[in-house]
Amino acid sequence: MTAVAARPEAEIGKARTRKEDQHLITGRTTWTDNMVLPGMVHLAILRSPMAHATITSIDASGALSRPGVIAAYTGADFAETQGNVPCAWPVTPDMVNPGAPSLAVTQVNCVGEAVAVVAARTKVEAQDALEAIDVEYEPLPPVLDLEAALVEGSTLVHPNTTSNKSYTWTFDSGVAGTGAPIDDALAAAEITVKRRFLQQRLIPSFMEPRSTVVQPIGDGVTIWSATQIPHILRTMLALTLGIPEQKVRAIAPDVGGGFGGKIVVSPEEIITTLVARRLGKPAKYTESRSESLMAAHHGRAQIQDVTITAKRDGTVTGLDVHLLADMGAYLRLVGPGVPILGAFMYPAIYKIPAYRFVCDGIFTTKAPTDAYRGAGRPEATFAIERIMDELAHELDMDPMELRRKNWIKHEEFPFTTVCGLTYDTGNYEAATEKALALMGWDELRTEQAQRRASGDPVQLGLGISTFTEMCGLAPSRVLGSLDYGAGGWEHASVRVLATGKVEVVTGISPHGQGHETGFSQIVADKLGVPFEDVEIIHGDTQSSPKGLDTYGSRSLVVGGIAVVKAADKVIEKARQVAAHVLEVSGDDLEFEAGSFTVKGMPAGAAGSTMSLGEIAFATFAAHNLPDGMEPSLDSDATFDPENFSFPHGTHLCAVDVDTETGRVTIRKYVCVDDVGTAINPLLIEGQVHGGLAQGIAQALFEEAVYDDAGNLTTGTFVDYTPPSAPDLPSFITDRTVTPATSNPLGVKGVGEAGTIASTPAVVNAVVDALRPFGVDDVQMPMTPERVWRAVKGSDRARAEGGTNAYGGASTSTSDGSVDPS
Amino acid sequence: MTKISITVDDVNYSDEVEPRTLLVHYLREQLGKVGTVVGCDTSNCGACTVELDGQSVKSCTVLAVQADGGTVTTIEGLAVNGELAPMQQAFHDKHALQCGYCTPGMIMASRDLLKNNPHPSEAEIREGIEGNLCRCTGYQNIVRAVQAVAGATS
Numbered sequence: 002m003t004a005v006a007a008r009p010e011a012e013i014g015k016a017r018t019r020k021e022d023q024h025l026i027t028g029r030t031t032w033t034d035n036m037v038l039p040g041m042v043h044l045a046i047l048r049s050p051m052a053h054a055t056i057t058s059i060d061a062s063g064a065l066s067r068p069g070v071i072a073a074y075t076g077a078d079f080a081e082t083q084g085n086v087p088c089a090w091p092v093t094p095d096m097v098n099p100g101a102p103s104l105a106v107t108q109v110n111c112v113g114e115a116v117a118v119v120a121a122r123t124k125v126e127a128q129d130a131l132e133a134i135d136v137e138y139e140p141l142p143p144v145l146d147l148e149a150a151l152v153e154g155s156t157l158v159h160p161n162t163t164s165n166k167s168y169t170w171t172f173d174s175g176v177a178g179t180g181a182p183i184d185d186a187l188a189a190a191e192i193t194v195k196r197r198f199l200q201q202r203l204i205p206s207f208m209e210p211r212s213t214v215v216q217p218i219g220d221g222v223t224i225w226s227a228t229q230i231p232h233i234l235r236t237m238l239a240l241t242l243g244i245p246e247q248k249v250r251a252i253a254p255d256v257g258g259g260f261g262g263k264i265v266v267s268p269e270e271i272i273t274t275l276v277a278r279r280l281g282k283p284a285k286y287t288e289s290r291s292e293s294l295m296a297a298h299h300g301r302a303q304i305q306d307v308t309i310t311a312k313r314d315g316t317v318t319g320l321d322v323h324l325l326a327d328m329g330a331y332l333r334l335v336g337p338g339v340p341i342l343g344a345f346m347y348p349a350i351y352k353i354p355a356y357r358f359v360c361d362g363i364f365t366t367k368a369p370t371d372a373y374r375g376a377g378r379p380e381a382t383f384a385i386e387r388i389m390d391e392l393a394h395e396l397d398m399d400p401m402e403l404r405r406k407n408w409i410k411h412e413e414f415p416f417t418t419v420c421g422l423t424y425d426t427g428n429y430e431a432a433t434e435k436a437l438a439l440m441g442w443d444e445l446r447t448e449q450a451q452r453r454a455s456g457d458p459v460q461l462g463l464g465i466s467t468f469t470e471m472c473g474l475a476p477s478r479v480l481g482s483l484d485y486g487a488g489g490w491e492h493a494s495v496r497v498l499a500t501g502k503v504e505v506v507t508g509i510s511p512h513g514q515g516h517e518t519g520f521s522q523i524v525a526d527k528l529g530v531p532f533e534d535v536e537i538i539h540g541d542t543q544s545s546p547k548g549l550d551t552y553g554s555r556s557l558v559v560g561g562i563a564v565v566k567a568a569d570k571v572i573e574k575a576r577q578v579a580a581h582v583l584e585v586s587g588d589d590l591e592f593e594a595g596s597f598t599v600k601g602m603p604a605g606a607a608g609s610t611m612s613l614g615e616i617a618f619a620t621f622a623a624h625n626l627p628d629g630m631e632p633s634l635d636s637d638a639t640f641d642p643e644n645f646s647f648p649h650g651t652h653l654c655a656v657d658v659d660t661e662t663g664r665v666t667i668r669k670y671v672c673v674d675d676v677g678t679a680i681n682p683l684l685i686e687g688q689v690h691g692g693l694a695q696g697i698a699q700a701l702f703e704e705a706v707y708d709d710a711g712n713l714t715t716g717t718f719v720d721y722t723p724p725s726a727p728d729l730p731s732f733i734t735d736r737t738v739t740p741a742t743s744n745p746l747g748v749k750g751v752g753e754a755g756t757i758a759s760t761p762a763v764v765n766a767v768v769d770a771l772r773p774f775g776v777d778d779v780q781m782p783m784t785p786e787r788v789w790r791a792v793k794g795s796d797r798a799r800a801e802g803g804t805n806a807y808g809g810a811s812t813s814t815s816d817g818s819v820d821p822s
Numbered sequence: 823m824t825k826i827s828i829t830v831d832d833v834n835y836s837d838e839v840e841p842r843t844l845l846v847h848y849l850r851e852q853l854g855k856v857g858t859v860v861g862c863d864t865s866n867c868g869a870c871t872v873e874l875d876g877q878s879v880k881s882c883t884v885l886a887v888q889a890d891g892g893t894v895t896t897i898e899g900l901a902v903n904g905e906l907a908p909m910q911q912a913f914h915d916k917h918a919l920q921c922g923y924c925t926p927g928m929i930m931a932s933r934d935l936l937k938n939n940p941h942p943s944e945a946e947i948r949e950g951i952e953g954n955l956c957r958c959t960g961y962q963n964i965v966r967a968v969q970a971v972a973g974a975t976s
Binding site: 018019021022023025026027028029030032034035037123124125206207208209210255256257258260289290291512513514515683684686687690691692693694695717718719723725726727729731732 | 840847850851854855856857858859860861862863864866867869896897898900901906910913914915917919920921922923924925926929944945947948949951952953954955956957958959960961962963964965
C-alpha cells in the first residue's frame with residue numbers, strides 16, 4: 002500500500018446514472034397536463050376537416066348552450082389581437098411569408114388548422130360542445146405536389162401571394178470564393194451520376210402530447226408549456242401579442258420529449274393565452290395524439306435532385322444539389338431555415354472542389370414543416386451517402402474505398418470545406434477501422450457472395466454511412482449571416498451557497514437528455530465539490546432569466562461551456578478571498594480538488610489551505626473580505642461559440658432482405674461515433690440508441706401520407722408507426738475520441754448524430770442486397786411492398802409509388818403524386 | 823352518473839362517474855393520480871398502463887365502471903416506504919428512460935411480462951413490450967432493465 006492523498010474521482014467521463022430519474026420512475030411528475038389551477042377552464046379546439054377552403058360562415062354560439070361551456074370563440078373574435086404565429090428565420094430578404102393566424106379567420110390552408118375554440122369547466126364538456134359549432138366551407142383545390150405547385154397558373158395556397166414559392170436560397174462555391182464553379186466541374190466530368198431522392202414527411206412523435214396552461218396575472222401571464230424553448234416562447238409571445246416581455250413568465254416543467262417537435266411557438270400556445278386573457282381565468286389546452294399528428298408540425302418533406310461528378314479513378318470533382326422543400330401551409334419558427342441547416346453538410350466528410358446548393362421553399366396545403374431531429378442534416382447526409390454508393394456502383398468500385406479516397410484525412414485538420422466551414426478535428430480512418438472490425442465486415446461480404454451465388458431467397462445487404470454533421474447552434478455571427486432572427490449564445494450562472502452547495506442556472510431547457518446529471522458532473526469536477534451538492538436550475542424564465550434553450554445538439558457544447566466559464570469566474574473570486582484570509586498572493590495559490598493551497602506547502606498544512614466551502618461561508622459572513630470586494634462568489638457567463646461542433650462517425654448496417662416477401666430485417670448495426678470528450682458515456686449511449694431508432698424509422702417505418710384531397714391518412718399511431726421494441730435490433734455502439742479544439746471541454750454534440758447517420762446506412766444496405774436484381778433505389782419507408790415491387794423490377798415505378806397499406810385505398814406519395822395502383 | 827367503488831394504490835375511493843369515463847381519465851382527473859399519463863387515443867402507446875386486479879391493462883381501454891370493485895396499482899403505488907420496486911430500480915440503473923413519459927406504462931408492462939414469463943429471451947422481452955412505445959431510448963436499455971430484473975429473480 003502506498004500512502005497517496007485521497008483525490009476525488011474524476012466526474013467527467015463517469016457513467017453516472019441520472020439524478021433526473023427518481024420522480025420519473027415513481028410517477029411524481031410535473032407534465033403540463035397534470036396542472037390544475039383554481040378556476041381553470043379547459044379548452045377544446047375545432048379543426049378544419051378541409052385541406053383548402055374559404056370559410057363562408059362560422060357560428061360558435063351553439064356551443065354556448067352546451068353544459069359547462071363558458072365561452073366559445075372563432076378567428077373573428079381574435080382577428081385584431083392574435084397577430085401571426087411567429088417565424089424567426091427569413092432566409093432571404095425577399096422570402097414570402099403570407100402570415101399565419103393562430104385561429105383561421107377567412108380561409109383554411111391545411112387539414113387540422115384551428116378554426117374555433119371552446120372553453121368549458123371540464124375537458125369533456127369542451128370537446129362535446131365542438132359539434133355545436135357551425136362552419137360552412139367553400140372548398141378550394143388542394144395543393145399537394147411540390148413540382149405542380151410551382152407551375153405557372155397553379156392554385157395558390159395563399160391568396161395574398163403571387164406564387165407558391167416562398168423563397169429560393171442559393172449557395173455556390175464559385176460565387177462564394179470557397180471553391181471552384183460547379184459548371185466547370187459538370188462540363189469536365191468524366192463520370193456524372195444524377196439521382197432524385199425523396200425525403201418523406203415525418204412526424205416528430207414526442208411521447209408527451211403538447212399541452213399549455215396559461216394563468217393571467219395583472220397585465221401579464223404565466224405560461225407553462227410542453228416546450229423545448231421557454232425563453233424564446235417568452236420573447237415571441239411578448240412580440241406576437243404585445244404583452245411587455247417583463248410581464249411574461251414562461252415555464253417548461255417536465256417535458257416528455259421534443260425532437261424538434263416542440264421548438265416552435267405554436268398556434269395552440271397563442272390561442273390558450275388569448276382565451277385566458279379574455280376570460281381573466283387560467284386556461285389549459287392539451288392536444289390528443291390525433292390532433293398532434295395532424296396539427297403539430299411535421300419534418301423532412303423534401304425532393305432532392307443530386308448530381309455528383311468524378312474522375313474515373315474515383316476522385317469526386319463536384320456536387321450539385323437542388324432541393325424542393327415543402328414548407329406546408331405556413332412558415333413556423335425556423336421552418337424555412339431547416340433545409341438551409343443542411344446546405345453546408347452535403348459535401349460532408351469529403352474534399353469536393355466545387356459545390357452548388359439551391360433550395361426552393363414551397364407552400365402546400367399540408368401541415369407546416371419545421372425542425373425534426375437533425376433538421377436539414379439528415380437529409381444532406383442521406384443524399385451524399387446514397388449518391389456515394391451510386392457513384393461507387395457506376396465506377397465498379399468498393400463503396401468504402403471510394404469514401405476513403407475522398408474523405409479528409411486526419412492529418413489534414415483543421416480543414417476548410419468547399420462550404421467555407423472549418424472542421425476543427427476528426428479522424429474518419431480511426432472510426433471506420435473500429436466499426437469495420439466490430440462489424441466483421443469482411444466475413445459478412447464473404448457470406449453475401451455465397452448467398453448471392455446460391456440464390457438464397459433472403460439476400461444479405463451491407464450499408465455504409467460515414468458521416469459528419471454541424472451542430473452546437475451556433476456562432477451568432479454565422480446565424481446573422483444566414484438571416485436568422487436571433488443569436489446562438491448561451492447563458493449560465495454558478496452560485497455558491499453559504500453551506501458550500503452549488504446552484505447552477507442554465508438557459509438550456511432539457512426534456513429527457515440528462516443535462517442535470519451531465520452538467521452536475523462538469524461542475525463537480527470544476528469546483529471540486531461532490532456531484533450531489535450541485536443543483537441544476539432550468540426551464541423557468543423567472544429563475545433562469547437568460548437563455549436560448551435546447552435544440553441543434555447545443556446544450557452541452559454551448560450551454561455546458563457557459564457553465565464552465567461561469568465556474569471559472571467563481572474560482573477566481575474565491576481565489577481573492579482565500580489569498581486575503583491566508584495572507585498570500587493569489588498567484589501563490591493552487592486550486593485543486595475544491596481547495597486552495599499555498600504552493601509548495603504540503604496539503605492540509607495548517608494555515609495554508611482553504612476549501613471552497615470555507616471560502617463560501619467566509620464570503621457569506623463577509624466579515625473579512627478584501628477591500629472593495631463584493632460579498633459574493635456568484636458568477637455569470639454568456640458564451641457565444643466561435644465555431645460549430647463537428648461530431649462524426651461510421652455507421653454500418655447489415656440487413657436480410659426477403660426477396661419473396663419484401664421484408665427487411667436488420668441483422669446487425671454497428672456505429673462508432675466520435676463526439677469528442679465524453680462527459681457521461683451512459684448518456685451518450687442513450688442518445689445514440691434513440692437517435693438510431695429514429696433514423697432507422699425513417700428508412701423502414703414512418704411516413705406521413707396525405708390522400709389526393711389533402712387528408713392526412715396517417716393520423717393515429719395505428720397508421721403512423723413509430724417502431725416498437727421488436728422492430729429494432731440491439732445496436733453495437735462504440736466511440737473514438739478526438740477532442741474538439743473549439744471548446745475547453747473538447748466535447749461535441751451528440752443528440753442528433755444517430756438520427757443523421759443511420760438512415761442512409763439502412764437504405765444503402767437494402768439497395769446493396771438488391772443490386773443483383775437491378776435495383777438502385779427503394780423509396781423510404783422501405784415497406785415490404787416497396788421492396789417486393791423493387792425486386793420484381795418489371796414495375797420499377799411502383800417501388801417508388803405510394804403504398805396501399807391504409808385500408809386498401811389509393812394513397813399518395815410524400816410529394817403528392819397519386820399511386821396508380 | 824354511476825357510482826363506483828375502487829381501490830387505487832391501497833386507498834379506497836367511492837365516486838360518481840359518467841359511464842363513458844375511461845379509467846385513465848378517472849385516475850388522472852378525479853383522483854389526481856397524474857403519474858399515469860395519456861400518450862395516444864388509439865391504445866397503441868401503452869403510456870397509461872396500470873395493473874387492474876393483478877393484470878396489466880391499458881387504462882385508456884377500460885371504462886372506470888368496468889373497474890368497479892377492482893384493485894388498481896399505478897406507478898405511484900409501486901414503491902413501498904420509499905423503497906423502489908425492482909423494475910423501477912432497474913430502469914434507473916440501466917438508463918432505461920430519458921424523457922420519462924412512457925416510463926410508468928413501460929414499467930407496469932415490464933412487470934407483467936415477467937409475471938407471465940420470469941426468464942424471457944431478448945426476443946420475448948421485445949415482443950412482450952410491443953404494446954408500449956418509447957421515442958427516446960430505442961428500447962435497448964429497457965430490454966437490459968427487464969433482463970436485469972429477470973436475472974435477479976432467477
